[in-house]
Amino acid sequence: MSMLKTALENGEFAVTAELAPPKGTDFSRALQIAETFGDRVHAINVTDFQSSTLKASSLAMCKALIDLGLEPVLQITGRDRNRIAIQGEMLSAGFFGVKNLLALTGDHPTVGDNPGAKPVYDLDSVGILQAAKVLASGVDMSGNKLEGSPSFFLGASVTPEYDPIELQLIKMEKKIKAGARFFQTQAVYDIKTMEKFKEMTKHLNTKILVGIIPLKSAGMAKFMNKNIPGINVPDHLIDRLKNSNDPVKEGIKIAGELIVELREKNLCDGVHIMAIGAEENIPLILDEAGL
Amino acid sequence: MIISQNKPFEEILGFLKNSEKIVLTGCGECASACNSGGEAELIAIKAKLEDAGKQVLAFIVPETSCNYLLVRRDLKKIKESIDEADAIVSFACGDGVQTVAKQVKIPVYPGNNTLFIGEVERVGIFSEACRACGDCVLGLTGGICPVTRCAKSLLNGPCGGAKEGKCEVNPENDCAWILIYEKLKELDQVYKLTEIREPKDFSKIAYPRTLNLRNSGGGAIK
Ligand code: SF4
Numbered sequence: 437m438s439m440l441k442t443a444l445e446n447g448e449f450a451v452t453a454e455l456a457p458p459k460g461t462d463f464s465r466a467l468q469i470a471e472t473f474g475d476r477v478h479a480i481n482v483t484d485f486q487s488s489t490l491k492a493s494s495l496a497m498c499k500a501l502i503d504l505g506l507e508p509v510l511q512i513t514g515r516d517r518n519r520i521a522i523q524g525e526m527l528s529a530g531f532f533g534v535k536n537l538l539a540l541t542g543d544h545p546t547v548g549d550n551p552g553a554k555p556v557y558d559l560d561s562v563g564i565l566q567a568a569k570v571l572a573s574g575v576d577m578s579g580n581k582l583e584g585s586p587s588f589f590l591g592a593s594v595t596p597e598y599d600p601i602e603l604q605l606i607k608m609e610k611k612i613k614a615g616a617r618f619f620q621t622q623a624v625y626d627i628k629t630m631e632k633f634k635e636m637t638k639h640l641n642t643k644i645l646v647g648i649i650p651l652k653s654a655g656m657a658k659f660m661n662k663n664i665p666g667i668n669v670p671d672h673l674i675d676r677l678k679n680s681n682d683p684v685k686e687g688i689k690i691a692g693e694l695i696v697e698l699r700e701k702n703l704c705d706g707v708h709i710m711a712i713g714a715e716e717n718i719p720l721i722l723d724e725a726g727l
Numbered sequence: 728m729i730i731s732q733n734k735p736f737e738e739i740l741g742f743l744k745n746s747e748k749i750v751l752t753g754c755g756e757c758a759s760a761c762n763s764g765g766e767a768e769l770i771a772i773k774a775k776l777e778d779a780g781k782q783v784l785a786f787i788v789p790e791t792s793c794n795y796l797l798v799r800r801d802l803k804k805i806k807e808s809i810d811e812a813d814a815i816v817s818f819a820c821g822d823g824v825q826t827v828a829k830q831v832k833i834p835v836y837p838g839n840n841t842l843f844i845g846e847v848e849r850v851g852i853f854s855e856a857c858r859a860c861g862d863c864v865l866g867l868t869g870g871i872c873p874v875t876r877c878a879k880s881l882l883n884g885p886c887g888g889a890k891e892g893k894c895e896v897n898p899e900n901d902c903a904w905i906l907i908y909e910k911l912k913e914l915d916q917v918y919k920l921t922e923i924r925e926p927k928d929f930s931k932i933a934y935p936r937t938l939n940l941r942n943s944g945g946g947a948i949k
């Protein structure tokens with residue numbers, strides 16, 4: 437049984453954290469960091485060649501986490517695998533005991549570190565969810581029978597700051613129809629964004645974990661505003677970072693405060709922390725948030 | 728229309744390292760329209776090749792270089808030059824080059840890179856609009872092709888990556904799915920986006936594809 441699923445179904449405030457496999461064969465640092473999360477997170481998302489960057493595969497890291505007694509969320513994008521490889525990955529994940537799966541479109545190869553790679557996109561995020569759902573029923577996408585079938589708690593992503601938001605909501609509903617039971621959002625910094633988003637999604641029967649990316653500096657905040665789609669760091673937060681003599685610490689504090697406010701106002705079912713390279717700070721954010 | 732562009736001249740010269748006597752072919756349709764294989768271009772290329780020490784024995788611009796019979800007719804007209812030539816350089820699309828190559832016994836080299844099936848937006852401006860996916864979805868997408876104009880060919884709506892309406896892959900391009908959404912709103916057909924689109928059946932478009940109107944009794948709806 438997925439711990440993440442149980443927590444969300446029991447109405448607990450769920451916490452997930454994101455971790456990337458190493459670029460290379462040395463998993464020791466990544467696994468050490470994962471162990472510092474301990475039972476303070478319900479599950480650890482393992483990224484699938486995040487930002488189209490070559491790394492060890494998500495499944496290998498998921499298996500390593502399971503061996504340590506931790507619960508992974510296998511992320512699968514449509515970028516690198518066709519439907520044969522995606523379904524095969526799911527069968528293997530089932531064998532290893534992976535319980536959670538997050539379906540993503542995937543960034544385009546041209547933004548990554550092997551930009552000449554052929555983009556696949558045989559299945560989009562909706563198609564990946566459909567594949568997982570059909571495998572759980574005991575057959576593959578072509579209706580061929582399986583010897584044992586995997587069953588995943590399925591998730592997907594959504595961008596609350598997307599413009600036009602109606603288009604995100606239409607796709608979100610499709611993802612729910614295709615089997616998604618929880619959503620992890622793009623990073624949010626403005627409580628008002630989630631107030632609006634909560635209102636717009638109240639008719640949907642799903643769980644929403646708000647994305648939290650701790651800021652490390654005013655420069656990082658400005659860079660993200662300019663370059664990362666769907667991210668909007670308000671000016672007053674940028675000022676706080678600018679005026680702080682320890683901006684990393686200030687960023688951790690900001691993240692903690694936001695989590696507390698989201699929780700107090702009941703604007704989500706949990707949070708998903710993406711520390712992008714500063715995962716060792718995740719326990720500090722949880723301290724700040726009182727989690 | 729098939730959009731093509733001349734290869735770098737050095738690359739063409741590379742093909743011709745061991746060839747002295749050359750014949751050039753172009754195409755009167757697409758390659759003429761995109762200035763990669765019309766008469767004017769062939770005259771200029773002929774001069775450049777001669778400057779580089781090559782002998783250009785003849786050039787032809789078949790009406791359409793992808794039409795086997797038309798090309799055969801035109802090649803016949805310059806049969807003597809072809810018999811004498813060491814190589815042909817064809818400034819058509821990749822299809823047109825092959826139509827020439829299968830009819831002669833000397834090497835035929837491509838003078839162009841074939842880029843895409845595109846629309847002539849204005850004179851000299853071309854944009855890719857169809858990837859010949861074999862199962863047209865335009866009826867569901869307001870006449871805007873997601874297979875081609877979405878950088879990921881997504882069928883169920885946008886990725887999360889558009890910024891200010893622009894595609895995350897190339898900010899020069901509009902996000903196809905936002906265009907589709909706006910268009911469907913205008914047409915009062917947004918409901919077309921709510922249904923899940925099944926993954927494409929690529930077995931139906933395994934290439935090389937052929938179409939035989941003689942066997943199928945004609946191409947039009949009966
Ligand atoms: S869907 Fe797009 S690629 Fe396919 S046939 Fe129609 S226009 Fe061409």
Ligand code: SF4
Nearest residue numbers: 877885886894902903
């Ligand atoms: S931004 Fe729009 S056009 Fe670009 S890949 Fe994403 S959905 Fe497709």
